Amino acid sequence: MAVSAAAEGPRARVRRALRRTWRRVRRSGVDYFRGDGADWTAMAALMLTVPILVAGTLLAPAWCPPVAVVLPVVVGGIMLRPSSLLLLYALVAVALLVETVYLEAWDRAGGGLDIGGGVAPGSILVVIAVGCAGLTLAQFRSRVGVPWRGGGTMLFDLRERLRVQSQIPALPKGWHAEMALRPAGGQSFSGDFLVATRTAGGRVFEAVLTDVSGKGMDAGSRALMLSGAFGGLLGSLPPHEFLPAANGYLLRQEWAEGFATSAHLVLDLDTGDYELLSAGHLPAMHLVAGSGRWEEKSAEGPLLGVYEGAKFDGVRGTMRSGDVLMLFTDGMVEAADRDLIDGVDRLVGEAERYVTRGFKDSAWRLIDAVAKDVNDDRAILLICRL
Template identity: 70%
Template sequence: MAAGRQRRAEAETFTARWKKQWHRARVGMRRSAVDYFRGDGSDWIALAGLLLTIPVIAATTMMNSVWCAPAALVLPIVAGGLLLRPASLLGLYAAAATALIVESVQLGPYTEGPSRVTPGVVLVVAACGFFGLLVAQFRSRVGVPWRRGGTMLFDLRERIRVQSKLPGLPQGWHREMALRPAGGQSFSGDFVVAARTNGGRTLEVVLTDVSGKGMDAGSRALLLSGAFGGLLGSLPPHAFLPAANGYLLRQDWDEGFATSIHLVLDLDSGDYELYSAGHPPGLQLSAGTGRWEEKSAEGPLLGVYDGAQFDPVKGSLRPGDVLMLFTDGLVETSDRDIAEGIDRLTGEADRYVAGGFHGAAWHLIEAVAKDVNDDRALLLICREGPTAQAAAARSDSARTDTARTDAARTTATGTSTTAR
């Protein structure tokens, strides 16, 4: 009896130890895999997997070189260029070269038959290895693994979009922003930062156009949008552009200039001040006359010289008035000057006067500068009159009624199904 209990205890102890070791190995493997795909761990898992594929490919080639050609060794080489670090990649290349030599010996000279290791196969494999090494060295120099590179770019794009989000406005006001980067890219040199200050009674909006376009200006736009967002609301309105100008000068970039326009709008009275740093003028639509008026403030480009002075232009938005701010890519091209572009923009905008400017920003960019190879941004600030407010109320009521009808239909359908 005692001997049997001892054997069972030893068996249970062995089983428990084995399970514990297996659990540790599994957790360690999973942790290593997670760290690897996050770009924080070693690449030994990928290296081991690719090293195992090389003898498999070589054996398959030697058994049937018609279906598995010797050039199939480029597959682990290409994958290694994307997955491995340069030091590990050299080990993979050594294994692939060894496999290629073994295939050449086993299959015989290429002059004696088809599907053998030819000089062309060797050149193709070597060329793939060379470009794979270049890719690995580039990733190593940048310091961003390929597995995280796409995620990082996506995160940067989302941060720019979040920082460009306009705050909500009280009833009677409407705002919308449309941005289209050059060439259909995801990054733009145009950005907007906005905040409600003075207890929410004032709206401050800064629309900026960084020198360059698309991906070339995207990194600088991200840096400046963060800096401008920190300055906005922390300084008096008249001190914002001088502080932004000093910030650009301290960066000492080769292309360190930018244009910017700063709107300070009192949401109670509709009075505003518009500061400009070499930016195209704003346009105000007067509901009383139905005409557009340019609002041009004085000020040099940001990042050109220290001690620049920025003088504002003042105005007021009455019910039914619209203020439009934009970047030069919307109105200026190589074969069209800014005056002609502004005329075209106001002509297209007149089509929305009767029905309201809800959803008009994107359509205006499409109509005025659809195929322009430059970043384009358009900001609309509308003080809605009684007619527009009534139309908006009717639209909201219609959407509410539609939602209620859909909910009632869904409930009725569910009740009918239950009864059946």
Template identity: 65%
Template sequence: MAGRTPGRTPHTTATGPTASAAGETVGARLRGRIRRLRRRLRRTGVDYFRGAAPDWFAFALMLVAVPVLVALNVWIPAWIPPTALVLPVLAGSLLLRPATLVLLYAAAAVGLSTESVIHTGERVASDNPAAYVYGVTPGAALVVGAVGIAGLLVAQFRSRVGVPWRGGGTMLFDLRERLRVQSQVPQLPEGWYADMALRPAGGQSFSGDFVVAARTGSARRTLEVVLADVSGKGMDAGSRALLLSGAFGGLLGSLPAHDFLPAANGYLLRQDWDEGFATAVHLVLDLDTGQYELLSAGHLPGMQRLGGSGRWELRESAEGPLLGIYDGAKFEGVRGTLDRGDVLMLCTDGMVEVPGRDLTEGMDRLMGEADRLVAGGFRGSAGRLIERVAKDVNDDRAVLLVWRR
């Protein structure tokens, strides 16, 4: 066999392995135990030291800051109180991992004890009770301890998320901007105008309502818009809305119009969320003829204002089931035509839902307010509608207006 020296045989005995083989077995067992221990430490969140050069650099700086603050407190106690130790503790909660943060806390505790001993000795030596004002009071110790506990919770949350404190905010900002960009209606040809506005519940950055839109078909002469409302509101529904908006954006235009809602329904079912249902309305508009079709999945009906008569009509399709409820759901549509001067309005239930009142009352109010905006044109009116109709509602709100001029 390759690797053996000709004419020599392995050095073994009939009684068992050699001392060398026994040593290799013990070494292999030891290495295996070390690997298992490291995996266990990594799972429990203690193995933070490997490959953490930036972490150790920040730790060294804050560790040096502790004796510096202690020395300054002893030298100029009127300017540097004992509670100044919260500064490295607070910085550590933003930069360090929990394991190294605990070491910093130990150093801060030693520094606080040192200050207490020094100031107590000065007070006894000078026999001046007024010197106690510069000492470590119980309140100062409680403040440093409370900040330390809060900082440890913040560090554990950062460790669980797996991003630095600066990167976490950047990531959330990027996700919010992606959701906003996906909600923009594409540029429409001459004679058409679309306006969309969205307001999350409670003034938050993320919403359970979202819009995806695209121009599809031959020569991109078809506008497809999906207005969806995910169960929940605000931050609770924001992550699911972001995931669904990306999935819906990929499906939109890739499938025939009547296959979109069944495919979206199947996608939600595969997620197996505890609160995984959503409503949606799918608009398919021919930009040449003005003919459109609305397909609904448990969503509110569309509202069309006829330019000739100035009347509003409900475009209510045979209501399909909510998305994510059961497989094999069927979704029927309603057809109509947008003539010149007509407006089609779609909204989520946050625009019309009032506790103790029927949805039709809220829809009547919404159409009445929209009528008052006709004189000034519909440009920018989606945001004004939300401010007038549903300004203080604690729910996500979205409204879409499509106007043929």
């Protein structure tokens, strides 16, 4: 016969609550030793290190000073979870207390230890400061959900994926293309990226150069997400449907800084005919070998991620032998001390120096020449018909 909660006595309710609490603790303990709490081995090693250091301090304080207990605190901040770290800190606090009491007693007894009468307050403050820093790192790592051993590996893998997605596919004989990308501040992640592929049986070369709002690490995560999405869309949709689809994708993300600029190039490798579509991106520059002049190719279209139903109108052209097409982001031409037009003129002037060399290996040289000290993401794509 079931007994209602109201009919139970206080002791029965307390016993039932204690049983529930014990089951939760037991389950959390099992999860700790099985799952993402597998740092118990590191925890055990560090907990064992603390009394060893204390013993060294008590036996040979000249070689093992009291502040040596900061070593497991540093390692624990790198390796352990916050809950494990607090247990380690408690043990370190007990160790400091034991050292202080023992060394002061030894000093009063005339033991001859030249350590100033115990653990100095400055040493304790150093341990506390290091412990606070380690706890902050552990909490951040726990919030992200990345173990200390895999965090760097994951970031390296993400960076390599972004680099691989920016690689240009092999072009047929008679064509040369190269791309250079340099994040702001020497960081590993950039808000600029390129996705490129060959469609129509390899006859058409499509490339999308994108500049995400922000720079460096601030825009790197969004750039990585967009590069994957754009790479899936590119080649799967007709050329004139790519930018509208990309615009809809950004609008669905509802990011606080959810806009980007893109230049979409569709180049026929057999005839040299191309069409350039733009979403608020800077114009491309086309070097016409026959006249030796640079022509501005400016397509019309709004920024991606601003409003629905955006229209993108392209501009057409033809690349002949010796022609060069140059696409770039604003980091290549914008600076606080010059106008945009002056930046474009400077880029074109530097690019003319490499015309006689066929533009091979010149993308990085152009970044160094015109945007070496610019604190912004920089990217440039060069395509030459030999």
